[in-house]
Amino acid sequence: MSDSFGLSCEAKAKLLARMAARAPGALEARVPEPKAALGRSEVIDDLAMVRRAGEALQIDNPYFRAHEGIAGATTVIDGRTYDNFVSYNYLGLNGDPRVNQAAKDAIDRYGTSVSASRIVSGERLIHRELERALADVYEAEDCVTMVSGHATNVTVIGHLVDRNDLVVHDALSHNSIVQGALMSGARRVVFPHNDLAELDRMLAQIRSTAERALIVVEGHYSMDGDVPDLPRLIEIANRHRAHLMVDEAHSLGVLGPRGLGIAEHWRVDPREVDVWMGTLSKTLSGCGGYIAGPAALIDYLKCSAPGFVYSVGLPPPIAAAALESLSILLAEPERVAKLQVNSQAFLAALKGHGLDTGASIGSAIVPVMTGSSIVAARVADVLFGEGVNVQPIIYPAVPENGARLRFFLSNLHDRQQTDRVAAVVASCIAFSRETAIDLASLASRLAAN
Template sequence: MSKLEPAPVGRLQLIDRILGKKAEDSGSAAAAPVRRASGARRIPDAWTRFDRHPAYESMLVSKAASQRLGLDNPFFRVHDGRAGAMTRIDGRDYLNFASYNYLGLAGHPQVDQAAKDAIDRYGTTVSASRLVAGERPVQRDLEQALAQVYGTEDCVVFVSGHATNVSAIGHLFGPKDLVVHDSLIHNSVLMGIQLSGATRRAFPHNDVDALDRLLGDLRGRFERVLIVVEGIYSMDGDMPDLPALIDLKRRHHAFLMVDEAHALGVLGEKGYGLHEHSGIDGRAVDIWMGTLSKTLSGCGGYIAGERALVEQLKYAAPGFVYSVGIAPPLAAASLAALTLMRAEPERVARLKQRGQFFLRQARAAGLNTGLSQGYSVIPVILGSSLKAVRLSNQLFDHGVNVQPIIHPAVEEKAARLRFFLSSEHTEAQIVETIGLIQQLA
């Protein structure tokens, strides 16, 4: 059935029952008026209503199926307090594996105080674009500190991590260009490519040889070529071969972009990310992208690289030029978190130890952890969305908060629970959690 065709009567009647609507008010195929537009095309009533949007209908049907199976909705639970190794929901404390607070810096007294001081000095917002209304020192201080981490000439901070990829890729590349990406790349990269109008090709996950062949076939047909990978893959917890990618991008005269959202604060002895982990000079990668909402306890994203790249984005990328500058308390919080990360590398070491311990315990228990290398992200693959939601709810009943990742976010056979590790988790908590999974799965 085409997305432009009204849904079948039976499905609409089911949705009507879910919404509690009467058939005559439902706009179902039997009762829906058909409107004639000025161009004489007959427009079904369903095409003018959000409650008949195909995506919304699919969501309602999925909800109804979950209700029939007695499954509670594990999403959008309300937490009271900071996002740490423990959380509080509906007055009960839970062991929490659903937070990106990798180094335990969200809620750290120095981070909170930096945000409060910034509010006292600058207020909660700068109220306009930095290009037209000027900057605050804390914004540039954060960018320069991030550039130092990567060893690059400069850095620019955006107000949204997702929008950073969308705007940067969408602005830098165009219809005469090619963007090739790992098959497991984040949605924000795909949206950026779509916006750019560039030709898009995916290569099998972490298969550098396949990427080499693809570029060998296609490189000569395009002007600029961009290769995009992640520092740590957010669903699987593994990483690419950075030295091999750098060699490949040089041979094929391409740009290389690495999304460090889940790698900063996690990889390398100091938490500097994939380049430190790989022993590579950060200048060997053309575009470093990252987020402020995970290790850095704020909200936003950044691009680090050569000055020409950064200046172009600051003066011309729509997601920066036409957006308000990052809020001072968020910039201050992220700068304080980055300062703590650099001053206390023991947090990074402890996170690595906890991740490796979780991975060993899970594998010893016979759990399928997929490709994870035991850093910040470790999946437990169950192979069924139903099993993933059910086990998530069962663990929640036993005081463990972990989210299911289900179809269509992943293939049905790859449905999973996704565990985010923190330096604050203890070995005892990990042993308890693995034991519960064995008991309940």
């Protein structure tokens, strides 16, 4: 006779007997071991140490603060208005009514997404309009836009050269350049920041070891606010039969009388640079990246670069906003002039207070070197309390002796504001140095945790 589960009484008894005979803990042994946390252990440890140090110093976390509206010369955080120096809104075009309207019109015509990669079915007229306008800036044959500035460098550099080649880049190159060089499989060589004599020497030694060589630099370095000597770079690249790629992320709209970038700054023909890269998220108040250059190069990337072929096309409102921003940049060079005046005034005011501004040329990016991560973090925290929003750049993002406060200027700032903030910065730094931290005690507390 069987029960409702199909087992006879005898079979059920045998099953229970077998279960009872199993060794104690046999069922528990089947439970899998806990999984190790994902992520690189050294990074996890560094983050934990920074957080513990912040708690020990009673410094609030300065990152991920939510802005309640458009961030320009001022911004609102938690209901309070701050002097703002953390945005890349260099020409104040993010939030400009004309830019907003262009984005809204694009939504009405195209929607919010193209819903596919452009090579499949995501191509829209607005893409080519923007790319043609960007190509004209560089007097280039063509241009291609992508949905991420970081991904643009990664996928393009990774797809231009291979293991038989050589990538040589500046020591302060953006992470996206480094990752692109690593992805390519090419031999990667780093030259000291803006040391073109050393670049020349290195190429003389190693150029013959590779089939092709690609030199990658930035037009305006976002950490230091300085620029490379573009005419000399072009001469070095040509002499060593190397290709030259320039990342204009922080130089379009900032350098040159009309804001056309480092080529205009140095008064050189932009066609002497093989590959121009830039972003849409700063001066052009959108999001994404672009590459401008010869038509054959752009066609190659559009048909085969993974970050373009396998990624959705740029959203129409973003493309339209960038195109309108570029049109305003070209039509209103006074915006660029005001940005440059503001930056020079701020640089001079800081130096007037005896502060170290590093190698900055005073074009939108001005660091204040503190030489200590603790000083940078403490001063940024005190400044926030005084109504000034600026980010500390600390180890390991920079070497410990390179810790700094990093100020981004815009045409929306004014002389009264920059002079006042420079005085507050000097006062806060002086106060921080007068009330030095007992590093031995801090280290002991961190070790105890």
